[in-house]
Amino acid sequence: MEKILRLLNPKSTNFDSVGGGSYGALTTQDVCAAITYAKLSAIETELFNLYVSGSKTIEMIEKSISVIHRELLINHETSDDEFHKLGLFVVLVEMFCCAGDYKPSVRNRAMIAGVSKDKMHRVINQYVESIRVIINVYSNILSIKINNQISL
DSSP states (O other), rough: OOHHHTTTTTGGOOOOOOOOOGGGGOOHHHHHHHHHHTTOOOOHHHHHHHHOOOOOOOOHHHHHHHHHHHHHTTSSSSSSSSHHHHHHHHHHHHHHHHHOOOOOOHHHHHHHTTTTTHHHIIIIIHHHHHHHHHHHHHHHHHHHHHHHHHHO
């Protein structure tokens, strides 16, 4: 997925060294067409927007949270609870705004969520873990859909 997303930023791509593998060299237009035909759900679209956006700000994540939470409610994968939204916020910040060497701990998550360590440990941490699994499933589906379109 990262190789494909790199093609969308032509300033950082050395097109001479981009190998196409079994289906020839890819261009930015190929990737854009594949994304168009991938038929992404609303959650997958929001995750993709967060993946490709250069400036991952808290405001962008909060906008995405409203869409993702609404879709998760429609799909009956979460409940309408303040802890679920807070857990979703923590998961998205950990995925898109934290450095690669970030270690998720109760203290770090409490600091991201703006709650006490005890509240995070007792209540919210279980929501974070369950939401992380759901978001990872949607991320994997997103990657599979785009890769399937490119390989066609």
